[in-house]
Amino acid sequence: MSGPLTGIRVLDLTTIVSGPLATMILADQGADVIKIEPPQGEQLRRMGISHNGMTTSFLSANRSKRSLSVDLKSAAGLEIMRKLVATADVLVQNFRPGTIERMGLGEAEVRALRPDIVFVSISGFGERGPYADRRVYDPVIQALSGLADIQADRDTGRPRMVRTIIPDKTTAVTAAQAITAALFARERSGEGQHVRLAMLDTMVAYLWPEGMSALSYVGHEADPARGQMGLDLVYETQDHYITAGAVSDAEWAGMCRALERPDLLEDERFRTSEARSRHVPERRAVTSEEIARWPSAELLRRFAAEGVPCAPVLTRVELLDNEQVRANEILEVHDDPRLGRVRQPRPAARFDRTPAAIQRMAPFLGADNAAILGELGYSRAEIAVFAREGVLGGEGA
Amino acid sequence: MSGPLTGIRVLDLTTIVSGPLATMILADQGADVIKIEPPQGEQLRRMGISHNGMTTSFLSANRSKRSLSVDLKSAAGLEIMRKLVATADVLVQNFRPGTIERMGLGEAEVRALRPDIVFVSISGFGERGPYADRRVYDPVIQALSGLADIQADRDTGRPRMVRTIIPDKTTAVTAAQAITAALFARERSGEGQHVRLAMLDTMVAYLWPEGMSALSYVGHEADPARGQMGLDLVYETQDHYITAGAVSDAEWAGMCRALERPDLLEDERFRTSEARSRHVPERRAVTSEEIARWPSAELLRRFAAEGVPCAPVLTRVELLDNEQVRANEILEVHDDPRLGRVRQPRPAARFDRTPAAIQRMAPFLGADNAAILGELGYSRAEIAVFAREGVLGGEGA
Numbered sequence: 001m002s003g004p005l006t007g008i009r010v011l012d013l014t015t016i017v018s019g020p021l022a023t024m025i026l027a028d029q030g031a032d033v034i035k036i037e038p039p040q041g042e043q044l045r046r047m048g049i050s051h052n053g054m055t056t057s058f059l060s061a062n063r064s065k066r067s068l069s070v071d072l073k074s075a076a077g078l079e080i081m082r083k084l085v086a087t088a089d090v091l092v093q094n095f096r097p098g099t100i101e102r103m104g105l106g107e108a109e110v111r112a113l114r115p116d117i118v119f120v121s122i123s124g125f126g127e128r129g130p131y132a133d134r135r136v137y138d139p140v141i142q143a144l145s146g147l148a149d150i151q152a153d154r155d156t157g158r159p160r161m162v163r164t165i166i167p168d169k170t171t172a173v174t175a176a177q178a179i180t181a182a183l184f185a186r187e188r189s190g191e192g193q194h195v196r197l198a199m200l201d202t203m204v205a206y207l208w209p210e211g212m213s214a215l216s217y218v219g220h221e222a223d224p225a226r227g228q229m230g231l232d233l234v235y236e237t238q239d240h241y242i243t244a245g246a247v248s249d250a251e252w253a254g255m256c257r258a259l260e261r262p263d264l265l266e267d268e269r270f271r272t273s274e275a276r277s278r279h280v281p282e283r284r285a286v287t288s289e290e291i292a293r294w295p296s297a298e299l300l301r302r303f304a305a306e307g308v309p310c311a312p313v314l315t316r317v318e319l320l321d322n323e324q325v326r327a328n329e330i331l332e333v334h335d336d337p338r339l340g341r342v343r344q345p346r347p348a349a350r351f352d353r354t355p356a357a358i359q360r361m362a363p364f365l366g367a368d369n370a371a372i373l374g375e376l377g378y379s380r381a382e383i384a385v386f387a388r389e390g391v392l393g394g395e396g397a
Numbered sequence: 398m399s400g401p402l403t404g405i406r407v408l409d410l411t412t413i414v415s416g417p418l419a420t421m422i423l424a425d426q427g428a429d430v431i432k433i434e435p436p437q438g439e440q441l442r443r444m445g446i447s448h449n450g451m452t453t454s455f456l457s458a459n460r461s462k463r464s465l466s467v468d469l470k471s472a473a474g475l476e477i478m479r480k481l482v483a484t485a486d487v488l489v490q491n492f493r494p495g496t497i498e499r500m501g502l503g504e505a506e507v508r509a510l511r512p513d514i515v516f517v518s519i520s521g522f523g524e525r526g527p528y529a530d531r532r533v534y535d536p537v538i539q540a541l542s543g544l545a546d547i548q549a550d551r552d553t554g555r556p557r558m559v560r561t562i563i564p565d566k567t568t569a570v571t572a573a574q575a576i577t578a579a580l581f582a583r584e585r586s587g588e589g590q591h592v593r594l595a596m597l598d599t600m601v602a603y604l605w606p607e608g609m610s611a612l613s614y615v616g617h618e619a620d621p622a623r624g625q626m627g628l629d630l631v632y633e634t635q636d637h638y639i640t641a642g643a644v645s646d647a648e649w650a651g652m653c654r655a656l657e658r659p660d661l662l663e664d665e666r667f668r669t670s671e672a673r674s675r676h677v678p679e680r681r682a683v684t685s686e687e688i689a690r691w692p693s694a695e696l697l698r699r700f701a702a703e704g705v706p707c708a709p710v711l712t713r714v715e716l717l718d719n720e721q722v723r724a725n726e727i728l729e730v731h732d733d734p735r736l737g738r739v740r741q742p743r744p745a746a747r748f749d750r751t752p753a754a755i756q757r758m759a760p761f762l763g764a765d766n767a768a769i770l771g772e773l774g775y776s777r778a779e780i781a782v783f784a785r786e787g788v789l790g791g792e793g794a
Contacts, residue, residue: 004582021606029578049623051614060610129724135706139630143640143710144719148631150561159638159710161629162559164547164608173567173603177574178746180581181426185401185751187584193750202745204716204727206570209418211561212713213457217448218730218738224713226446232558233536234545241556243540309532313540313556316609316621319601322541327526330601333615341615348599349575353590354582 003030004354008183010034010090012065013105015042017138017165018199019094019122020061021172026090026179027064028347029356034084034372035065038072039393041365052339054362063344064359069366069393076391078104083376085113089186090179094122097132107194116192118182122175126198136199141167145203150211150228171202234313235288240296244287244303244310249273254306258299259290336361366394400427401751405580407431407487409462410502412439414535414562415596416491416519417458418569423487423576424461425744426753431481431769432462435469436790438762449736451759460741461756466763466790469500473788478502480773482510486583487576491519494529504591513589515579519572523595533596538564542600547608547625568599631710632685637693641684641700641707646670651703655696656687733758763791 008031012023027033048057071077093100107119124136142148148159214222233243246252256264269279303310334342347356369392386392405428409420424430445454468474504516521533539545545556611619630640643652653661666676700707731739744753766789770780783789
């Protein structure tokens, strides 16, 4: 079975997260993604928890790809890369501005070898402006994009980071969409193009709806916090944390019945949606107190029966065995000859005719050197010389 | 100028956020997205801050679209919809499972009218399993997907929500990518398909890299918190909040020089990267104390000069005038005859041959009724009858 992007070849020169995750989405959808790394491998191979020679971070951002480890600073390595470019539909890079040109692989050189290629540049801050040449870390974009302001402590006003790399990951999904759109356009026009994407731009566009949209009307700006999620709807039961929310009259009535407090339906402070929104702290106090009297499983059953949106707050370990996560077959376990049994989430979107799928685990460094060079017409003898001379790295060396 | 998806027609039957944002991405990229709403309009038209008859929330999730307001429960309304389906490339819906079939617009009916359509179903929990029929709110997915666990308070362990609707928005971007991939596949095969996407599945796949990847090796699971962003890197200066991080030896040395504390370079607790990671609280304490002595602007200049990744933590209002946000031309102001001057972020990805662009502001309800029905071959007289009889709503009525 093949995915929607079968037949597309992507050269992936990216590192860390935003680029690798973007191309992994394409790889799961059937594209032949060749991850190109220097002989020492990229940084993510050395970050995080390692098992049987593969870090969990590299594994989870590079599955379904093939690996070519080649020294692009050597003349022979650059020549291999140029031959590969001629066979590619997409090239993705996330070096700092100017670097790819110095490597001899700028858009002009690449397009001369493959005129209709989709050339993709992912950056932290864009190619101009005071931050353009700076190093980027995810928290820097959280700080600049308003995300740390959105997460600010309600009481003290102190900004806070979100403790997962939202800017890196959102840039990845946004880049995958843009690359796919450029491939679609090429299919109709025959022409490739240059797609540029900055993490900062991505995050402002992503956060604006709801998070910043109160700033839309020039001269009539409102406090953006008014558009945000009102409460931190986490409640503690006898034995666990849950979330539950009652917005409509019907949901509020259901919540009162489930909590065996029908008297609250008569409480003037909570009778209408408008009254409830004027008495948020009081309502929060009374619901917290009532919820704390119940065991989670029983209360969640009662809420669900009354049509009150609710769920347990799962830890990541609990999530592995959650009944809905299982019903959706979100987590797959793959047997890999070297890595053992590996758990990964399947691609989220299900395509009924061209299913996306985890094609294979992330490759060890240089695992596909010989196969890829063979496809380019190099002989076994030539490949052996490259390996000996350090033009190829990792397992191909 | 036209975007990469020019020539594609999308029928958008979605409400609130995950669906509308997905199709807005396609609309900015040139697709003709027709937002189809009942005569009373969708809920988002009544949520949030309203100005000149348009809420900021609807505005920011529905720009670049056209609006058709039609009563699909009437025979004439359904017939209009069926004619429209025959002209469409994509239909997107996010009703609860089973609803679209009861409306007479299930995949079988739609495919009979347009055999190669891409039919897209976005749901909260998927189509099977114990949660399938429940109402979904963003916090429910935050609770189930591990996001509230990732954001848990370090000291108390109490889970916390992220205060922006990450599941809704990430599902939107993921859906836009999947739809585009299905359009690409159709271009090559001539065949449409059904694409299904659940918010829960999307969030597990999105959070896994880095947020959950420590659970990848079955039988060798590690604490997933080990993969997370280590510290909340927000510091208070004399006059503002900033972020700054020193990971490598060079960055740490730069930070010590910038803070005029070269003596820290000799401190045994911080001499190597390994030592620094064993003394995180001590390092955090000393850097916090030193950073607090400086005014922000001066310290950020010093950090930047020393190659230390850093940025001010901007409020959303400050962001509007930030020099890098301006250099990237992220925010555009459009003059709209009815709404006045409207600020919106441009689409993040820049395509050099087929630029994406904000095509127009979000439409008032039914604003394009007459134009769309005219394209389908209805006469002015027929349209007037439909309006009078309540088959059409909003401005077309």
